[in-house]
Amino acid sequence: MNARMKPAASAWQAVIGLEIHAQLSTASKLFSGASTAYGAEPNTQTALLDCAMPGTLPVPNREAVRKAIQFGLAIDATIAPQSVFARKNYFYPDLPKGYQISQYELPVVGAGRLRVRVDDGRVIEVEIQRAHLEEDAGKSVHDAFHAETGIDLNRAGTPLLEIVSAPVLHSAAEAVAYMRTVHTLVRWLGICDGNMQEGSFRCDCNVSVRRGSDAPLGTRTEIKNVNSFRFVEKAIEYEIERQIRALENGEAIVQETRLYDPARHQTRSMRSKESADDYRYFPDPDLPPLVIAAADIARERDALPELPQARRERYVAQLGLPEADADQLCADRATADYFEAVLAVLPGQAKLCANWVLGEVAASLNEAGIEIAAAPVSAAALAQLLARLREGSISGKIAKDVFAAMWAGEGSADAIIEARGLRQISDSGALAAAIAAVLAEHPSQVADYRGGNEKLLQFFVGQAMKRTRGQANPQQLNELLRRALAG
Amino acid sequence: MSLDHAAVRHIARLARLAVADDQLESLRSDLQRVLHLFDDLAAANVDNLVPLAHPHDQALSLRDDVVSEIDRSAELLALAAASQGGYYLVPKVIE
Structure with a gap:
């Protein structure tokens, strides 16, 4: 929504809450021992439980519970000493049991908060109401068959952490910044691979508008399963504008589920929302309460890595890096760790190290289309090159040539400098x-x-x-x- | 709480049950009697009780994150009314 383009809209306030589904990176499913590996042939990774065969019973995955706890601690939330799995009933063929095992009244992660930097430089604190464990549904394939729908249950039962923000976001930009912050955090913690193409990180957007910030909340619509930052931004922008236009024309907003169509940059109605009561949640009789001991929580708390926000602040305050550098270095943990490994060899040279990690290294990674973990030049190897640069053995220009040779696999900095006779003449x-x-x-x-x-x-x-x-x-x-x- | 015919139709729809008009009144009165039982329950004093999620006083036991299942797709797909290319086939669910 652009205030300059739509002056009449300035009286309206958008209210947005996101439900983010982060797939927890476990080897097996939430309640069965079937594999969660992506891309297998259809229905080859389904236990009897995932197909809802009678007589099977769910047994939760310890690792999924641990990862949920880690997320809760990272957002400063209370971890429920006792939480309850509930059945969320709905009727759809990708869910053969007729219900999804989720958590309702007592989620494992209670209220927490996350500081989010918006593109315009503001820092907002976003309240997260809860995060709960639930199983994913299967996949429906509509186009491949003539008059039928194909069902693949490989994804059914995959562990998800649903992260529910309070309705405290007021623009598409804020929503995207929040989503990015959560995305960085779950990857940083190693609890989710964040792969949006494969559906490991996706989001439902609840959007409403009201006249001014004091008015009661308007009727909301829910845009389902948006799987890219850009689409979230476009979908929310479109939906805000659509609702304002409807209300200004005297129409009512219908509470409904909408789908985002990326080709047209529009949302369209999918189905009118069954109200929460219609899901007929009740505690799953197959699953006694999930009890988490204080000692287990303490152990996870001790093992928690330095979080991106804290590390970013340390880079600025203690290392004297510009905020933009700190932001980029902390965009993912592997990059930040690489930077620190270089810096460990060259203490006091934070800016030089940052320049090279964000410059030559980032450019080469980008060109090769690989992640930093796969970089052919290790942090230790780069540190050796920068040490030669620092001591004046080689010039900055020659250092770049040596780096290119290292990237091409010609050996260490010292070996290349020696072999090519590149040592700077200081004699x-x-x-x-x-x-x-x-x-x-x-x-x-x-x-x-x-x-x-x-x-x-x-x-x-x-x-x-x-x-x-x-x-x-x-x-x-x-x-x-x-x-x-x-x- | 009292039920009308519209509520009975709504419940029938949620349960995917076809209910004929001439069945509505008898269903309504049956359901109404069930709801009266809940009124009795609701009248009980539960001020000092913790909600009970499960009748047994036991905690969940968890399993290690290990893949223990093998591919049984051939066996399972053979049980389905229809399948093709490894998929279960169901009546088209999208308009």
Whole structure:
């Protein structure tokens, strides 16, 4: 929503809450021992339980519970000492039991909060109402069959953490910034791979509008299963505008579920919402309460890594990095860890290390289309190169060439510098000989310089560099040239 | 709480049951009697009680995150009314 484009809309306030579904990265499903691996042939990863065969009983996955606890601790939420799995009843073929096992009145993760930096520079604190464990449904394939729908239950039973924000977001930009922050956090914690193409991280957006921030909340619509940041932004923008237009035309907003159509940048009605009561939640009689001991919570708390927000602040306050650098380094944990491994070898050189990680390394990763974990130049290898640069053995320009060679697998920085004879010439005897030769070759320029044309210094620098194949230490060369020319 | 015919129709729809008009009144009165039982329950004083999620006083036992299942798709798909290309087939569910 752009206030400049729609002046009439300025009286309206959008109210947005997100329900983010993060697939927990476990090897097996939430309640069965079937694999959760992505991309298998249909229905090859289904236990009898996932197909709702009679006589089967669910047994929860310890790892999924641990990951939920880790998320709760990271958002400063209370972990429920006792939480309850409930049946959420609805009728759809991708859910053969006729209900989804979820959590309702007593979720494992209670209220927490997350600080979010919005693109315009504001920092907002977003209240998270709860996060609960639930199983995913199967996949329906509508296009591949003539008059039927195909059902693949491989995904049925995959563990999800549903993260429910309070309706405290007021623009598409805020919603996307919040979603990105959660995305960074779950990957940072290693509880979700965040792969949005594969559906590991997706979001339902609840959107309503009201006249001014004091008015009662308007009727909301829910946009289901949006799986990219851009689509979330577009879908919310469209929905806000649609609702304002409808209300200004005197129409009522119907509480309903809508789908986002990326091709048209529109949302359209999918079905009118069964109200919460219609899901007929009740405690699952197959599952006694989930009891989490204080000692288990304490153990997870101790094992929690330094969180992205804290690390970002440390980079700015203690390392003196610009905020933009800190932001980029902390966008994922592997990058931040790589940076710190380089910095460990070069203490006090945070800016130099950041420049290289965000510059040469990031550009090369981008070009190769790989993640930093797969980078052919390790943090230790980069640190060696930067150490040579720092001590003046090589120039910045040559360092970039050496880095390219390292990336291409030609060996360590030292090996490449040695093999190619790239070590910078700081030996004043060798430089003096080169300078003497240059001055002897260009007597008229020497005379001009001594006659007052000091701009010629650069000419001599260039000539001397050529003679030393670019390996002269530039500062030293300048210094020696001035002295020689002063005669 | 009292039920009308519209509520009975709604409940029938949620339960995917076809209910004829001439059945509505008898169903309504049956359901109404069930609801009266809940009124009796609702009248009980539960001020000092913790909600009970499960009748047994026991906690969940958890399992390790290990893949223990093998591919049984051939066996399972053979039980289905219809299947094709590894998928279970059901009547088209989207308009």
